Amino acid sequence: MGTKAKEIINMDVEEVIGLLNKAFADEWLAFYQYWIGAKVVKGPLRGVAERELEEHAGEEFEHAEKLAERIITLGGEPILKPEEWYNVTNCGYAAPDDPTTRSVIQQNVEGEQCAIEIYNNLIDTVKGKDEVTYKLIVDILEDELEHEEDLQNILEDLEVMGK
Numbered sequence: 001m002g003t004k005a006k007e008i009i010n011m012d013v014e015e016v017i018g019l020l021n022k023a024f025a026d027e028w029l030a031f032y033q034y035w036i037g038a039k040v041v042k043g044p045l046r047g048v049a050e051r052e053l054e055e056h057a058g059e060e061f062e063h064a065e066k067l068a069e070r071i072i073t074l075g076g077e078p079i080l081k082p083e084e085w086y087n088v089t090n091c092g093y094a095a096p097d098d099p100t101t102r103s104v105i106q107q108n109v110e111g112e113q114c115a116i117e118i119y120n121n122l123i124d125t126v127k128g129k130d131e132v133t134y135k136l137i138v139d140i141l142e143d144e145l146e147h148e149e150d151l152q153n154i155l156e157d158l159e160v161m162g163k
């Protein structure tokens, strides 16, 4: 990171890196939860659910990539060992033990709601202090809001079908 680039950050850079690494762990776990969910999901609206879960997996992967890039730009190191994800995650991981559509989708809604809260808090933390991270997190939050809505729409359709 350039010296001027560092100078314009009005907070402890290590703190930003730590918060971004926690979100980075969340994104990998969210990626896997969606990815494996898309593989095992079954029941009503299976095809619709599978496509949405796959799409979201891809978007969580992109979030992980963007967070890693920002961590590196800030002079930090993205978590190198997957086992560390569990130590730092905010939102955890929910295994799709019950692979029916409603259950898998509901687990992911809960994950999204956690992510929304975390990113919304992160925005407050970096606002006016690290504008580049701020912009990145606002972009990610926008995706998470869309994810929650997409999943809740499927739950609504299941409800209408009486499933």
Ligand code: FE
Residues within 6 Å of the ligand: 027, 030, 059, 060, 063, 115, 140, 144
């Ligand atoms: Fe995400």
Ligand code: FE
Residues within 6 Å of the ligand: 030, 056, 060, 112, 115, 143, 144, 147
């Ligand atoms: Fe998401």
Ligand code: MG
Residues within 6 Å of the ligand: 052, 055, 056, 146, 147, 150
């Ligand atoms: Mg979607």
